[in-house]
Amino acid sequence: MKVLDNLFAPRSVCLVGASHSEDKLGGVVLKNLLGKRDLKIYPVNPVYDSLMGVPALREISALPGADLAIIIRPAPEVSGILKELKGKTRFAIIVSAGFSEAGHDDLQQEVKKTAASAGIQILGPNCMGIYNTGSGLDTFILPSDRVPRPKRGNIGFTTQSGAVLSLIFEYFHASGTGISAAAHYGNAAGLDECDFYSYFAGDKNTKAVISYLESIRDGRRFLESAGKLAAEGKPLLVLKAGKGHAGQSAAFSHTGRLAGSYGVFSSVLRQFGITEAMDLEELADGARGLSVSKANPLKAAGRKILVLTNGGGAGVLAADEFARRGIELPPLPAESERLLREKLPDFYGFGNPFDLTAQVRDEDYGIVLDELHPHYDGFLIIALSAVRGVTEGLAGILAAFSLHTVKPVVLHIGTDPVAGTIAAGAEAAGIPVFSTPERAAKVLGVLLG
Amino acid sequence: MKVLDNLFAPRSVCLVGASHSEDKLGGVVLKNLLGKRDLKIYPVNPVYDSLMGVPALREISALPGADLAIIIRPAPEVSGILKELKGKTRFAIIVSAGFSEAGHDDLQQEVKKTAASAGIQILGPNCMGIYNTGSGLDTFILPSDRVPRPKRGNIGFTTQSGAVLSLIFEYFHASGTGISAAAHYGNAAGLDECDFYSYFAGDKNTKAVISYLESIRDGRRFLESAGKLAAEGKPLLVLKAGKGHAGQSAAFSHTGRLAGSYGVFSSVLRQFGITEAMDLEELADGARGLSVSKANPLKAAGRKILVLTNGGGAGVLAADEFARRGIELPPLPAESERLLREKLPDFYGFGNPFDLTAQVRDEDYGIVLDELHPHYDGFLIIALSAVRGVTEGLAGILAAFSLHTVKPVVLHIGTDPVAGTIAAGAEAAGIPVFSTPERAAKVLGVLLG
Numbered sequence: 001m002k003v004l005d006n007l008f009a010p011r012s013v014c015l016v017g018a019s020h021s022e023d024k025l026g027g028v029v030l031k032n033l034l035g036k037r038d039l040k041i042y043p044v045n046p047v048y049d050s051l052m053g054v055p056a057l058r059e060i061s062a063l064p065g066a067d068l069a070i071i072i073r074p075a076p077e078v079s080g081i082l083k084e085l086k087g088k089t090r091f092a093i094i095v096s097a098g099f100s101e102a103g104h105d106d107l108q109q110e111v112k113k114t115a116a117s118a119g120i121q122i123l124g125p126n127c128m129g130i131y132n133t134g135s136g137l138d139t140f141i142l143p144s145d146r147v148p149r150p151k152r153g154n155i156g157f158t159t160q161s162g163a164v165l166s167l168i169f170e171y172f173h174a175s176g177t178g179i180s181a182a183a184h185y186g187n188a189a190g191l192d193e194c195d196f197y198s199y200f201a202g203d204k205n206t207k208a209v210i211s212y213l214e215s216i217r218d219g220r221r222f223l224e225s226a227g228k229l230a231a232e233g234k235p236l237l238v239l240k241a242g243k244g245h246a247g248q249s250a251a252f253s254h255t256g257r258l259a260g261s262y263g264v265f266s267s268v269l270r271q272f273g274i275t276e277a278m279d280l281e282e283l284a285d286g287a288r289g290l291s292v293s294k295a296n297p298l299k300a301a302g303r304k305i306l307v308l309t310n311g312g313g314a315g316v317l318a319a320d321e322f323a324r325r326g327i328e329l330p331p332l333p334a335e336s337e338r339l340l341r342e343k344l345p346d347f348y349g350f351g352n353p354f355d356l357t358a359q360v361r362d363e364d365y366g367i368v369l370d371e372l373h374p375h376y377d378g379f380l381i382i383a384l385s386a387v388r389g390v391t392e393g394l395a396g397i398l399a400a401f402s403l404h405t406v407k408p409v410v411l412h413i414g415t416d417p418v419a420g421t422i423a424a425g426a427e428a429a430g431i432p433v434f435s436t437p438e439r440a441a442k443v444l445g446v447l448l449g
Numbered sequence: 450m451k452v453l454d455n456l457f458a459p460r461s462v463c464l465v466g467a468s469h470s471e472d473k474l475g476g477v478v479l480k481n482l483l484g485k486r487d488l489k490i491y492p493v494n495p496v497y498d499s500l501m502g503v504p505a506l507r508e509i510s511a512l513p514g515a516d517l518a519i520i521i522r523p524a525p526e527v528s529g530i531l532k533e534l535k536g537k538t539r540f541a542i543i544v545s546a547g548f549s550e551a552g553h554d555d556l557q558q559e560v561k562k563t564a565a566s567a568g569i570q571i572l573g574p575n576c577m578g579i580y581n582t583g584s585g586l587d588t589f590i591l592p593s594d595r596v597p598r599p600k601r602g603n604i605g606f607t608t609q610s611g612a613v614l615s616l617i618f619e620y621f622h623a624s625g626t627g628i629s630a631a632a633h634y635g636n637a638a639g640l641d642e643c644d645f646y647s648y649f650a651g652d653k654n655t656k657a658v659i660s661y662l663e664s665i666r667d668g669r670r671f672l673e674s675a676g677k678l679a680a681e682g683k684p685l686l687v688l689k690a691g692k693g694h695a696g697q698s699a700a701f702s703h704t705g706r707l708a709g710s711y712g713v714f715s716s717v718l719r720q721f722g723i724t725e726a727m728d729l730e731e732l733a734d735g736a737r738g739l740s741v742s743k744a745n746p747l748k749a750a751g752r753k754i755l756v757l758t759n760g761g762g763a764g765v766l767a768a769d770e771f772a773r774r775g776i777e778l779p780p781l782p783a784e785s786e787r788l789l790r791e792k793l794p795d796f797y798g799f800g801n802p803f804d805l806t807a808q809v810r811d812e813d814y815g816i817v818l819d820e821l822h823p824h825y826d827g828f829l830i831i832a833l834s835a836v837r838g839v840t841e842g843l844a845g846i847l848a849a850f851s852l853h854t855v856k857p858v859v860l861h862i863g864t865d866p867v868a869g870t871i872a873a874g875a876e877a878a879g880i881p882v883f884s885t886p887e888r889a890a891k892v893l894g895v896l897l898g
Contacts, residue, residue: 023837097807101761102796146835146865161762162807166835167885170864214765241765279887280766312550313610316663316690317729347551358546358611386595386615388472415619416595436616438728 004199007091007123007191008181009135010067011040014089016060016081017072018043020051025095025141026072030054032144033070036136042066060084068093069120070129070139075099075107078125079114086118093139094124100187101126112189127186128162134180134205142166153178154207155291156200158193160185161241164212164280171284177291180205192217194225197236201228208290210283211238223272230273235290235297237275237446239283273298275446282442285434289443292432295378295408297449302377304330305444307353308368309382310360310390314412314437315353318380321441327448329353336371343367353382361389366397373401378408378448380440381431385419392418395425402429408447412440453648456540456572456640457630458584459516460489463538465509465530466521467492469500474544474590475521479503481593482519485585491515509533517542518569519578519588524548524556527574528563535567542588543573549636550575561638576635577611582628583654589633591615602627603656604740605649607642609634610690613661613729620733626740629654641666643674646685650677657739659732660687672721679722684739684746686724686895688732722747724895731891734883738892741881744827744857746898751826753779754893756802757817758831759809759839763861763886764802767829770890776897778802785820792816802831810838815846822850827897828858829889830880834868841867844874851878857896861889 013033019026026045030052033041042063043056050056057063061084069089071081075098085092092115099108108125115122123129129139133152140147147165150172157179159165165184172179180203183196193211200206209229216222229236269276275297277283290297305322307329309315319329329352332340337350344364349355354372356364369379381398383390402409411426411433413419423433434440462482468475475494479501482490491512492505499505506512510533518538520530524547534541541564548557557574564571572578578588582601589596596614599621606628608614614633621628629652632645642660649655658678665671678685718725724746726732739746754771756778758764768778778801781789786799793813798804803821805813818828830847832839851858860875860882862868872882883889 098796142835146867147863148865159762161760161765163758163760163762163764163831163833164766166760166833166863167763174864212762214762241762241769279770280885281887309612311610311612311615313608313612313661313663313690314616315612316610317613320690321728347547382612384612384615386591414596414615415623416597418595436729438730 002199002202004195006067008130008132008199009137011038012042012066012068013039014042014044014060014063014066014069014085015072016044016069018045018051018056020048022143028141028143029070029072029095029139032138032140035138039137060088063088065089067091070095072096075104075125079107079110082111082114082118082120085120089120092120092122093127093129094122095127095129095141097126099125099189108187108189115190122190123183124186125189128165128184130181130183132181133178148173151176151178153180153291154205155179155287156196156203156206156209157182157211157287158185158196158209159212160188160193160214161212162186167280168284172287175288177288188217194218194221197225197229201232201234206234208235208237210287211236212283213238213240214242223268226272226274230298233296233298235273235275235449237277237283237286237290238269239277239280273449275449277446281439282446285439285443286446289410289432289447292427292430293408293410293447294402294430295406295447297447299406300377300448303327303448304375304377305380305448306372306376307380307382308356308365309353310356310358310387311382311384312349312355314382314384315355318382318412318437318441319353321438322445325445327445332372333375336375340368340371358387359389360387362391362394362397365394366401369401373405373407376407378444380410380412380444382412382437382440383422385414385416385422390418392421395422398422398426398431399429402426402431408444410434410440410444410447412437451648451651453644455516457579457581457648458586460487461491461515461517462488463491463493463509463512463515463518464521465493465518467494467500467505469497471592477590477592478519478521478544478588481587481589484587488586509537512537514538516540519544521545521590524553524574528556528559531560531563531567531569534569538569541569541571542576542578543571544576544578544590545573546575548574548638557636557638564639571639572632573635574638577614577633579630579632581630583630597622600625600627602629602740603654604628604736605645605652605655605658606631606660606736607634607645607658608632608661609637609642609663610661611635616729617733621736624737626737637666643670646674647677650681650683655683657684657686657736659736660685661732662687662689663691672717675721675723679747682745682747684722684724684898686726686732686735686739687718688726688729722898724898726895730888731895734888734892735895738859738881738896741876741879742857742896743851743879744855744896746896748855749826749897752776752897753824753826754829754897755821755825756829756831757805757814758802759805759807759836760831760833761798761804763831763833764804767831767861767886767890768802770887771894774894776894781821782824785824789817789820807836808838809836811840811843811846814843815850818850822854822856825856827856827893829861829893830858831861831886831889832868832871834863834865834871839867841870844871847871847875847880848878851875851880857893859883859889859893859896861886
């Protein structure tokens with residue numbers, strides 16, 4: 001049994017501050033907990049005998065013990081509650097706000113001390129806790145009709161911000177991206193992203209991790225924890241917010257090893273095999289890329305990219321995006337160009353981007369990809385489906401290519417019905433699909449590390 | 450009657466290369482032309498007496514005359530066709546490919562010369578021509594089931610690339626953004642973006658113009674034409690592609706006035722009141738912002754922005770985006786802060802971003818906006834609707850604020866049903882809505898010029 005199993009997959013939960021009403025946070029959480037079938041729930045409520053059909057405890061002293069406690073009571077009461085929980089649980093999620101984030105650092109320090117002396121590891125305060133598609137656990141204070149839950153999948157997700165949690169959940173739900181589990185740690189008085197990296201490193205359902213960060217307490221521990229993911233072959237994609245603010249730039253300063261500037265942060269990340277997203281869209285798109293693609297950034301041999309397009313303008317925009325990231329698009333090897341000129345119309349553009357023009361036929365994509373596969377590390381395919389020569393048949397051609405390579409392949413395509421069919425086929429074959437050339441290019445960058 | 454009226458709103462069109470079949474380009478265009486009810490169409494076809502119910506001419510010599518000709522015949526025939534059209538039309542859209550873009554610059558030069566001596570202004574070759582929601586003209590070779598047409602609206606759109614045309618059309622259709630007209634000029638042997646800027650300057654249906662550029666023939670003429678838009682109070686948003694390529698960097702070089710580097714290009718644009726989009730998404734989002742907002746970048750007094758959020762993380766991400774653009778978020782004036790602290794809970798964050806926290810009530814947005822309105826030039830509002838205190842009522846509060854200001858207001862909100870109601874109300878009141886904090890921030894940047 002692993003360290004955080006009682007947090008991510010408890011068999012029993014005590015909910016302090018449970019309510020019978022979904023108008024209250026303690027009712028929303030109780031309802032969400034009820035979604036996990038084999039979970040023994042102990043709601044604590046001084047008035048009611050049962051809440052939503054679950055027998056309630058009048059007080060914590062009546063609790064026989066639980067794998068996990070969840071606390072939703074006013075901040076000044078939390079320390080006392082932790083004392084009562086001593087010996088009855090090893091983990092507590094403190095949902096309550098009103099600590100450091102509201103200027104009450106004293107209360108937070110007291111809670112931290114009490115938890116330590118009670119032998120309880122805490123998540124929070126001011127957090128939503130855990131959503132785990134594997135165990136079915138959902139401790140969130142967000143009703144699922146306000147924030148839809150992503151389906152089961154292979155992405156682990158940690159976030160310091162609840163706002164970002166709900167935005168990512170909406171994106172994942174809308175795009176069909178699945179997650180293994182999500183952890184929101186708020187003020188991080190106890191567990192933080194480092195603990196979750198370690199957990200995800202050992203979690204068989206997790207293939208890659210994305211992480212939204214505003215501050216990092218201990219740079220050395222951060223990198224060591226990320227290193228555990230890398231050792232298991234699991235890439236980590238981070239969005240570090242607060243780049244533009246002087247007050248945030250000292251994230252790493254107290255480790256002594258790492259300077260505080262953002263530029264240094266970025267270069268250190270790269271050395272440790274961590275990839276960085278520049279904004280929320282890139283974090284979400286990158287997650288979808290890591291989820292769908294068979295390629296692993298930790299195993300990328302290089303960053304030589306081929307852009308294969310049937311529309312000049314879209315190819316130029318993708319090339320611009322790579323240029324902004326300092327990624328070059330090497331020209332075709334002379335021998336390959338000679339061979340392709342024998343097979344394809346002479347008005348095609350035999351450069352990089354390679355332009356199949358509006359005269360393209362589906363099979364030309366396969367001809368170019370097969371010839372150039374050995375010479376590039378990643379492939380950005382653009383298929384503008386408004387032209388006659390792009391048909392549903394392209395899906396099979398791209399799938400066949402994707403299935404015999406471990407290199408990343410990303411597709412940009414439109415939204416008409418033909419495009420929809422091709423996109424569905426591509427995603428099923430491990431090719432993530434994006435709606436602009438630049439978004440596709442960014443994700444290919446993520447997949448190449 | 451204005452110079453390009455016969456191109457954008459012809460009463461009669463001659464289609465050389467018309468076909469009875471929608472499997473052929475000449476059939477697709479004929480069908481699209483039929484959508485304009487009061488248009489007299491003269492299809493030219495050597496075999497059929499009528500095409501799609503329209504009486505056809507066997508040869509051009511039988512044409513009595515037409516406001517506009519459209520030519521869809523192989524490249525080597527085009528020059529001869531122009532000679533035959535001499536005296537019968539003043540404008541010709543040359544759809545045919547196979548000119549400079551395919552290495553046949555000789556053919557293009559010949560066409561250009563013939564057109565000049567025949568007194569015909571040409572659009573193209575290798576282009577799709579005009580889509581005009583005002584007149585109903587649609588000369589595109591794209592079937593509307595493959596590329597949906599945007600609705601009638603106030604954005605003029607010029608593009609050098611057909612690929613970008615179809616991507617923008619898909620985005621506009623999906624987001625409900627309306628256009629006045631679109632012009633695709635391809636190889637630009639005749640008319641180009643400058644002519645269209647002049648046209649849109651005088652077009653009463655056009656409020657703002659977006660423009661996708663790969664090269665600029667004459668920098669001085671480009672700026673003069675953009676100046677005509679500015680003189681009419683119409684902002685111009687451009688996406689200049691090919692930034693990353695040495696071969697593209699000489700766009701302005703032969704004017705002698707403007708150096709070729711991209712950095713210089715950008716700074717010159719700014720001096721002339723032109724705003725620049727960094728990628729396709731920003732061009733499309735910016736267009737939607739310009740279409741929906743009542744604010745005019747040409748009239749912006751400054752660039753002091755207030756970010757008002759109920760989620761810390763989302764506010765930080767917006768602030769990061771502004772920081773990347775060199776836009777500062779000035780702190781609250783001391784007197785305003787004092788007044789707001791009297792009216793609002795003390796755990797709110799009275800900075801910039803201003804954080805209403807998850808405890809927000811709808812009316813708090815109005816209180817902050819009313820107090821701070823005089824002190825800022827633009828307002829980015831973030832409303833995470835997963836919290837209880839954000840309700841449908843927020844729509845009315847934001848609308849009331851928007852209706853009494855000419856300063857730009859942009860909203861970032863989620864996608865749940867409550868958010869959908871608020872978003873619809875906001876857009877109706879002139880507040881464009883975007884799905885990530887950074888996209889909203891970029892558009893506010895566009896609206897401040």
